[in-house]
Amino acid sequence: MTSSVVVIDDEPAICRALRINLVAREFGVVVAHDGASGLAAVARERPDVVILDLGLPDMDGVDVIHGLRGWTSTPIIVLSAREQEAAKVAALDAGADDYVTKPFGMDELLARVRAAVRRSAPAADEPTITTADFSIDLAARLVTSTDGTTVRLTPTEWAILEVLARNRGRLVTQRQLLQDVWGPAYESETNYLRVYLAQLRRKLEPDPPRPRYLLTEPGMGYRFAYA
Amino acid sequence: MNDARWPTVGAPFALPVGSTLLLVVAAVAAQSHGRLSALAVTLLCGLVVAGMSAMSDPIAALPLGAIGWLTATSFAQSPYGELHPGSHHAALAAVTLATSAAAGLVAGLLGRMTTSARRGATLINMSRLSVLASAVDRRRQLWALALGAVVLPSLTAILAAARDSLNLGDDLLFFLLAVVAVAIVGGFWPAIVAATAASLLVNWYFTEPFHTFTIAQPDNLLALLLFVLVAITVSSVVHLAARRSQQASRSRVEAEALLQLARSVLGEDDTPAGILRHLHDANRLGLQLLERVGQEWAPLASVGDLTGVPTTHMSVRSDLLLVVHGSLTRHDRQLLEAGSGQAAAALDRDRLRTQAAQSEALAAGNRMRTALLAAVSHDLRTPLASIKAGISSLRQTDVSWGPDDEAELLEDIEESTDRLGALIGNLLDMSRLQTGAVQPFVQGTSVEEIAALALRSVPGGSSVLVDVPEDLPLVQTDAGLLERAIANLVSNATRYAAGGQSPELVAHVDGDGLAIEVVDHGPGVAPADRDRIFEPFQRLGDHDMTTGVGLGLAVARGFVEAVGGTLTASETPGGGLTMTVRLPVLPRQVVDA
Numbered sequence: 001m002t003s004s005v006v007v008i009d010d011e012p013a014i015c016r017a018l019r020i021n022l023v024a025r026e027f028g029v030v031v032a033h034d035g036a037s038g039l040a041a042v043a044r045e046r047p048d049v050v051i052l053d054l055g056l057p058d059m060d061g062v063d064v065i066h067g068l069r070g071w072t073s074t075p076i077i078v079l080s081a082r083e084q085e086a087a088k089v090a091a092l093d094a095g096a097d098d099y100v101t102k103p104f105g106m107d108e109l110l111a112r113v114r115a116a117v118r119r120s121a122p123a124a125d126e127p128t129i130t131t132a133d134f135s136i137d138l139a140a141r142l143v144t145s146t147d148g149t150t151v152r153l154t155p156t157e158w159a160i161l162e163v164l165a166r167n168r169g170r171l172v173t174q175r176q177l178l179q180d181v182w183g184p185a186y187e188s189e190t191n192y193l194r195v196y197l198a199q200l201r202r203k204l205e206p207d208p209p210r211p212r213y214l215l216t217e218p219g220m221g222y223r224f225a226y227a
Numbered sequence: 228m229n230d231a232r233w234p235t236v237g238a239p240f241a242l243p244v245g246s247t248l249l250l251v252v253a254a255v256a257a258q259s260h261g262r263l264s265a266l267a268v269t270l271l272c273g274l275v276v277a278g279m280s281a282m283s284d285p286i287a288a289l290p291l292g293a294i295g296w297l298t299a300t301s302f303a304q305s306p307y308g309e310l311h312p313g314s315h316h317a318a319l320a321a322v323t324l325a326t327s328a329a330a331g332l333v334a335g336l337l338g339r340m341t342t343s344a345r346r347g348a349t350l351i352n353m354s355r356l357s358v359l360a361s362a363v364d365r366r367r368q369l370w371a372l373a374l375g376a377v378v379l380p381s382l383t384a385i386l387a388a389a390r391d392s393l394n395l396g397d398d399l400l401f402f403l404l405a406v407v408a409v410a411i412v413g414g415f416w417p418a419i420v421a422a423t424a425a426s427l428l429v430n431w432y433f434t435e436p437f438h439t440f441t442i443a444q445p446d447n448l449l450a451l452l453l454f455v456l457v458a459i460t461v462s463s464v465v466h467l468a469a470r471r472s473q474q475a476s477r478s479r480v481e482a483e484a485l486l487q488l489a490r491s492v493l494g495e496d497d498t499p500a501g502i503l504r505h506l507h508d509a510n511r512l513g514l515q516l517l518e519r520v521g522q523e524w525a526p527l528a529s530v531g532d533l534t535g536v537p538t539t540h541m542s543v544r545s546d547l548l549l550v551v552h553g554s555l556t557r558h559d560r561q562l563l564e565a566g567s568g569q570a571a572a573a574l575d576r577d578r579l580r581t582q583a584a585q586s587e588a589l590a591a592g593n594r595m596r597t598a599l600l601a602a603v604s605h606d607l608r609t610p611l612a613s614i615k616a617g618i619s620s621l622r623q624t625d626v627s628w629g630p631d632d633e634a635e636l637l638e639d640i641e642e643s644t645d646r647l648g649a650l651i652g653n654l655l656d657m658s659r660l661q662t663g664a665v666q667p668f669v670q671g672t673s674v675e676e677i678a679a680l681a682l683r684s685v686p687g688g689s690s691v692l693v694d695v696p697e698d699l700p701l702v703q704t705d706a707g708l709l710e711r712a713i714a715n716l717v718s719n720a721t722r723y724a725a726g727g728q729s730p731e732l733v734a735h736v737d738g739d740g741l742a743i744e745v746v747d748h749g750p751g752v753a754p755a756d757r758d759r760i761f762e763p764f765q766r767l768g769d770h771d772m773t774t775g776v777g778l779g780l781a782v783a784r785g786f787v788e789a790v791g792g793t794l795t796a797s798e799t800p801g802g803g804l805t806m807t808v809r810l811p812v813l814p815r816q817v818v819d820a
Binding site for chain 1: 601605608611613625626632635636
């Protein structure tokens with residue numbers, strides 16, 4: 001089954017590059033150059049992923065997100081030259097799933113698209129996630145490092161790792177993580193996250209100051225890097 | 228002790244009260260039948276006079292002393308109630324009472340000076356006196372004195388003629404009527420004068436023995452004393468009524484002024500100058516508000532006549548001073564104290580409003596700069612993003628690109644690189660213009676050659692229709708700057724001509740100079756906006772991709788003006804925009820040489 005992507009961007013060269021790359025990876029691609037035709041295209045095509053520029057000629061991209069979130073939960077990846085944290089937070093709060101700033105590497109964007117597609121069409125969940133340095137058994141709630149020893153995690157550490165691992169490759173916003181692990185009353189306690197992520201990195205990462213797996217997306221949230 | 232104040236009562240109170248006390252002394256002396264010595268009675272009278280003089284207005288000491296003397300002379304010793312002005316005792320009483328009155332007067336003045344020096348309120352006492360004097364105005368006082376001067380002698384003559392048919396009681400009632408008439412016309416002081424004159428006349432002409440100041444009958448003396456007391460009291464009542472009505476009208480003026488102040492605070496006149504104007508309207512004083520700036524006092528606002536020496540300095544706050552020119556009453560002072568507080572508050576509000584406006588302007592400037600930065604960073608990042616997207620696509624190893632895809636990606640990379648290069652060129656040109664770093668190298672230049680170079684550098688320049696005759700004179704210009712200007716104009720024209728009629732580049736002789744026209748047949752620009760399009764950074768934010776940040780036309784005009792030409796926009800006949808560059812021509816003889 002081929003997945004489909006709607007690209008909403010007013011810059012023709014970017015649209016062409018995205019179309020060529022996505023078609024080469026057997027995605028169905030529809031391109032729209034402004035917000036109104038983009039909303040219409042999403043309604044018509046029911047894509048698996050939407051790639052959205054924020055600076056559109058007819059309306060702001062954040063309004064497009066609001067328009068889409070009124071009726072669909074299709075993953076939205078924002079692709080924008082706006083790099084201020086306020087812009088990122090506004091887009092994520094409006095309901096975007098991920099945020100990539102221009103200029104961007106094509107491989108990085110494709111990885112985000114794949115992660116988004118996985119969420120939109122969930123396959124049978126792999127019970128075990130294996131990386132080069134450790135493996136996570138989601139069913140047995142067990143983390144084993146490659147030398148065979150069990151990594152001991154506190155219940156909170158496990159809860160955070162589990163949320164990130166189940167959303168592997170995708171951005172998990174601070175708010176979402178706090179809500180899933182601590183509950184709705186703790187949505188603004190971002191300092192909790194910094195503490196626990198630092199502990200998890202000490203236990204799992206081969207080089208904690210330069211994490212390979214548990215990545216921080218500044219101003220946005222966290223991502224379990226998993227190709 | 229700051230609040231200690233010398234007790235001060237007005238003469239209209241002091242005189243009736245003093246006279247009554249003296250009558251009481253007289254009655255007690257008469258009832259004592261000699262048990263109270265003459266000296267004691269005289270001293271008692273002196274005590275009353277001194278005390279009342281000290282407490283009352285200075286001017287009341289004189290009548291008080293006179294009444295005291297009358298009392299002491301008549302009631303100090305038996306026979307009581309007889310007045311013998313020529314007696315030894317009368318002379319002694321005169322000295323005692325005069326001394327008492329003088330002592331009371333001096334004590335009162337000293338007391339007031341010492342208690343009020345700290346308060347800086349000598350003006351208050353002066354103003355009290357002036358209020359007393361002016362409760363009835365001076366003209367009416369003179370009229371009343373004239374009335375007394377006419378009526379009293381006439382009345383004396385008539386009553387003297389009818390002495391046989393009228394007794395002393397009747398005479399006194401007639402004189403009382405005359406004094407009341409004088410009081411109604413002239414107020415307190417003329418009435419006191421009239422009462423004194425009347426009592427002397429009655430004493431001289433109507434009490435036995437006639438034609439002396441001696442009074443043989445105690446009844447007559449009592450009647451005369453009561454007459455004086457009633458006359459004084461009536462005068463006092465008339466005076467107080469007049470004063471009350473004057474106070475009421477003052478209060479009305481004050482209330483009106485305060486209302487105006489309140490209105491100006493609520494309304495548009497909420498500035499120190501506006502408040503001072505309202506104060507001036509109420510009291511006609513010259514007013515100036517000074518503010519301390521470092522060690523100096525700088526005038527903030529002033530109103531009215533400021534010539535002459537200031538009468539008062541009122542400290543409003545540690546940094547504000549109100550200087551008053553002109554004579555100041557107690558009421559003026561109260562109004563000024565309230566008003567100067569308002570002026571200080573108005574000053575603060577005024578400053579706050581100014582600050583708010585300034586921060587609003589700063590905030591607007593900040594929003595402008597933020598939006599501008601967003602526009603420029605968008606325009607720089609977008610071609611950069613296309614280049615990176617293309618290159619990172621080509622470097623992918625999991626796909627093998629077909630020749631068409633590869634060509635398309637490479638074409639986009641090249642196009643985006645050109646766009647980025649043009650934008651960076653314009654940004655640099657703009658900053659050169661804005662920092663004044665453009666130094667044109669002016670020489671004779673062929674427009675034909677420049678046009679060809681400019682068209683070659685613009686994407687889509689090949690579609691432009693060119694009409695540049697070969698025999699045009701050389702122009703005085705910098706070849707490089709003119710080429711950049713024309714290229715920007717052509718680039719702008721092709722952007723709006725997409726899909727429609729091709730733009731044109733036309734050059735012709737125009738008067739003394741030469742005109743180069745770049746003509747498009749696009750949507751055109753409204754006349755009102757034709758100057759605005761030459762302003763740099765027209766587009767803010769990142770929403771419109773088609774126009775760029777709007778540097779091209781600004782750079783074109785900057786360069787044309789740098790080489791001594793002009794660039795104007797006009798409407799193309801049939802729709803669209805025509806940009807006209809006018810340049811000076813190289814004088815023909817130089818070409819010939």
